[in-house]
Amino acid sequence: MEPKSVKDFITIRPSRGKIKVSWAFSIFKKIEEDGRVTCFIPSFDIYYSVDTNDAGIIAEKGRTITRMFVDHFFEHTKSMKNFALEIHKRGFKARNDAYTIKEFIKNNVSSAKFKFEDGDIVDGYTDKVTQKSEIEVSV
């Protein structure tokens, strides 16, 4: 069976002294024996679980947890360098990737779209659901 492909991305757009961060991510789920549902977001490399198979609740928790991941860099470590390096390590790549990442590390932030290149999915997970989120942050 061919691996399922994932079209996830993160975009960063400077706007009036702030930075708009948008992202799309895919959630794969696995229903456990007791009915709990394990969810996996390959691009962000995040696992979580919910106690229902309700697609809305699965998506909402995915949005919350990816938001907390993004917040970790912009609200707590306040570092574009760390964020750029982390998403690069997780497999998100921009056009002219090395140049773009090096500029971000120097805090020369321009509009960029980082696409997730690795589409391999862990065995046993099914039912891809794609979600989008967006926040505005200060760095």
Place this chain on the structure above:
Amino acid sequence: MNYDTSLFIEIIESIPGINFLRSDYKDGVHVRFYQGLLGRLVVIDTTFEDLTPSQAKGYLRQLGLDYLIDTLFPRK
């Protein structure tokens, strides 16, 4: 079989090289951020009292603690 979340946290935090960074809460979701053995940033969902087996095994792999999968989740 699910794994007790607080025990899971005690186990991973007892291992030298696993660094707890911070915890966060938003819209009913509790998470803890860790740096794993190879410096990997790992986000652990601690919302529920127990973790599903797939969730716990996934965290162990991310943290670089694969060897614990067989001992904490022995095959029947």
